[in-house]
Amino acid sequence: MTTHGDPATQSAAHAVAARTGSTDAGEEPPATTGDDTLPAALTGLRAAVEAARFPLALPSAEPARRAAGSLTDQLDDYLLPRLRRLDAPLLVVVGGSTGAGKSTLVNSLVQARVSAAGVLRPTTRSPVLVCNPTDSAWFRRGELLPGLTRTTEPSEDPRTLQLVTAPALPAGLAFLDAPDIDSVVDANRALAGQLLAAADLWLFVTTAARYADAVPWELLRSARARGAVIAMVLDRVPAEAADEIAAHLSEMLADQDLGAAPLFVLPETWVDGQGLLPAQVTAPLADWFARLAADADARAAVVRQTLDGALAALQPAVTGLADAADEQVAAADAFDERVRAAYRGAHRTVEQGLSDGRLLRGEVLARWQEFVGTGELFRTLEARIGRFRDRVVAAVTGRPAPAAELRTAIESQLVTLLRGVSSEAAENAYTGWKAHPAGAALLDPDLAHPSADLPERAERLVRDWQRGVLELVSVEGGDKRFVARTAAYAVNATGLAVMVAVFASTAFIPTGLEVATGAGTTVAAQAVLQAIFGDQAVRTLANKARTDLLARVRTLLDDEAARYLERTEAARPAADAAGSLRRAVDQVELARHRSGFAEAATAARTPPADEEGLQ
Numbered sequence: 001m002t003t004h005g006d007p008a009t010q011s012a013a014h015a016v017a018a019r020t021g022s023t024d025a026g027e028e029p030p031a032t033t034g035d036d037t038l039p040a041a042l043t044g045l046r047a048a049v050e051a052a053r054f055p056l057a058l059p060s061a062e063p064a065r066r067a068a069g070s071l072t073d074q075l076d077d078y079l080l081p082r083l084r085r086l087d088a089p090l091l092v093v094v095g096g097s098t099g100a101g102k103s104t105l106v107n108s109l110v111q112a113r114v115s116a117a118g119v120l121r122p123t124t125r126s127p128v129l130v131c132n133p134t135d136s137a138w139f140r141r142g143e144l145l146p147g148l149t150r151t152t153e154p155s156e157d158p159r160t161l162q163l164v165t166a167p168a169l170p171a172g173l174a175f176l177d178a179p180d181i182d183s184v185v186d187a188n189r190a191l192a193g194q195l196l197a198a199a200d201l202w203l204f205v206t207t208a209a210r211y212a213d214a215v216p217w218e219l220l221r222s223a224r225a226r227g228a229v230i231a232m233v234l235d236r237v238p239a240e241a242a243d244e245i246a247a248h249l250s251e252m253l254a255d256q257d258l259g260a261a262p263l264f265v266l267p268e269t270w271v272d273g274q275g276l277l278p279a280q281v282t283a284p285l286a287d288w289f290a291r292l293a294a295d296a297d298a299r300a301a302v303v304r305q306t307l308d309g310a311l312a313a314l315q316p317a318v319t320g321l322a323d324a325a326d327e328q329v330a331a332a333d334a335f336d337e338r339v340r341a342a343y344r345g346a347h348r349t350v351e352q353g354l355s356d357g358r359l360l361r362g363e364v365l366a367r368w369q370e371f372v373g374t375g376e377l378f379r380t381l382e383a384r385i386g387r388f389r390d391r392v393v394a395a396v397t398g399r400p401a402p403a404a405e406l407r408t409a410i411e412s413q414l415v416t417l418l419r420g421v422s423s424e425a426a427e428n429a430y431t432g433w434k435a436h437p438a439g440a441a442l443l444d445p446d447l448a449h450p451s452a453d454l455p456e457r458a459e460r461l462v463r464d465w466q467r468g469v470l471e472l473v474s475v476e477g478g479d480k481r482f483v484a485r486t487a488a489y490a491v492n493a494t495g496l497a498v499m500v501a502v503f504a505s506t507a508f509i510p511t512g513l514e515v516a517t518g519a520g521t522t523v524a525a526q527a528v529l530q531a532i533f534g535d536q537a538v539r540t541l542a543n544k545a546r547t548d549l550l551a552r553v554r555t556l557l558d559d560e561a562a563r564y565l566e567r568t569e570a571a572r573p574a575a576d577a578a579g580s581l582r583r584a585v586d587q588v589e590l591a592r593h594r595s596g597f598a599e600a601a602t603a604a605r606t607p608p609a610d611e612e613g614l615q
């Protein structure tokens with residue numbers, strides 16, 4: 001075996017052990033952090049992470065969902081159980097590329113064929129955990145990696161954890177043989193990541209042929225960022241190339257700020273009949289682990305370093321989730337605003353239609369002229385309101401049909417307008433959402449059009465409004481001079497006049513010209529209009545009728561908009577998800593520092609340069 005940079009003295013375990021200040025290898029490390037603030041804060045954080053949702057298809061959503069899944073996994077698999085039992089055996093997770101010789105190495109280190117090694121790639125699909133018989137109770141209990149079903153038989157099922165005991169392996173140390181990290185099998189890759197996140201120490205196995213691959217380096221970087229304790233094995237190195245390759249790998253490690261990780265270089269060799277490597281090849285690695293197993297303080301220091309690194313990494317990870325949750329809310333708000341703007345526009349168009357006289361054209365105007373009568377009646381009409389009133393009443397009395405027609409014309413004019421603005425708004429909202437992938441994902445084709453029953457509802461709206469106007473006239477105008485005669489036809493006539501007034505103009509006094517232009521109305525009809533609109537009572541009633549109509553239109557359009565808004569509402573992350581994530585992780589940070597945990601681990605990570613055996 002060739003070792004590079006003498007891992008025995010480079011040992012992270014020894015480095016951290018030296019810093020704990022304890023020299024008594026037999027002394028047991030503290031079983032817990034002493035209080036439960038930190039576990040409680042982590043439990044709170046877990047709840048916040050689990051509650052956070054990223055339903056809108058934004059670029060940040062899928063990574064956030066994955067990160068949230070990994071976080072809850074790591075909390076369950078490792079952080080919470082590890083914090084509860086700081087004195088539990090140290091778990092070494094053996095990870096790396098397929099065929100690198102991980103299973104062979106584990107078997108060789110424990111001097112038994114505990115994990116199948118093979119020529120078929122990938123061989124290991126379900127993790128195998130090997131420990132000393134005295135430690136097996138802890139791993140069997142299932143606090144660590146609780147999602148994996150314990151089994152004692154070899155398994156292919158990635159949701160199981162095969163437990164094997166090996167007397168040759170000292171107590172206090174366990175190896176977990178993981179599936180490959182860069183597998184063609186998705187489940188392997190995901191599981192390998194999950195297992196590494198539950199490691200106290202990563203034993204990273206690569207080969208002379210594979211050490212420059214991208215995937216391992218990605219994982220190594222993330223492990224480093226998390227402060228995990230790492231040891232590297234460069235396996236199956238041809239003797240003649242050992243120095244060159246080892247130097248290159250050391251350089252790469254240093255470049256990635258991983259220079260402190262001990263590196264073990266194992267030469268290419270033959271496996272024996274049992275599939276085990278010759279003892280002299282694995283000796284340096286076996287010795288390193290033996291020393292670690294014998295030194296409780298060193299083990300505790302490794303645990304603390306990895307544990308604190310993982311705790312410290314929560315803040316940036318959770319902040320990332322909170323940012324993604326904020327983005328979700330901002331996007332949902334933007335989608336809502338797009339819809340609201342479209343329907344606000346629709347409402348405005350109706351409002352304008354009611355104030356610029358455009359509705360008082362065509363059919364409505366024609367029916368109005370017919371209603372108030374033509375010819376003789378109006379030729380003799382004087383501008384005096386009293387006389388005019390009598391005439392209108394007389395006209396209506398004798399001519400019920402034109403009244404009904406006028407009412408129908410008003411209805412259909414309004415319904416047409418409402419259908420038009422609803423279509424336009426639906427289309428605007430639709431194209432607004434469609435332009436964004438996350439918006440498009442919320443759409444279905446029906447939304448491009450008004451609701452199927454919109455025409456019906458619009459008709460009902462107008463009829464209800466008309467009824468409302470008549471009621472208004474009979475209640476409010478009941479004892480006013482305008483409807484001195486309280487007969488139904490008078491109410492009806494006044495009501496229709498009020499409706500026409502609503503259509504006429506903001507000031508309710510259209511110039512004759514304004515009304516006359518589109519439809520060649522008669523001079524008489526203009527006179528009638530002017531007479532009517534000059535009447536304060538009509539103006540007041542028209543004002544109320546107009547407000548009422550616009551309120552009903554708003555309700556109709558709100559219902560239309562709701563078809564969109566309920567989609568964002570359903571997709572909206574929980575209120576203040578980001579806030580609770582940030583608060584929860586702040587609590588964790590606070591508890592981490594209060595527990596003295598962070599300081600101890602930081603001291604362990606940064607030994608003074610002059611201390612013997614450290615770097």
Ligand SMILES: Nc1nc2c(ncn2[C@@H]2O[C@H](COP(=O)(O)OP(=O)(O)OP(=O)(O)O)[C@@H](O)[C@H]2O)c(=O)[nH]1
Pocket residue numbers: 097098099100101102103104105116117118119120121122123124125178179180236267268269270271275277
């Ligand atoms: N000659 C030789 N063969 C080895 C050595 N290490 C492993 N092998 C063989 O290489 C093959 C793959 O080894 P494994 O231990 O199964 O590799 P692994 O990393 O566990 O592979 P996966 O489980 O697929 O990720 C087996 O046939 C081993 O016998 C070695 O040092 N020398």
Ligand SMILES: [Mg+2]
Pocket residue numbers: 102103104116117123124177178
């Ligand atoms: Mg294997």
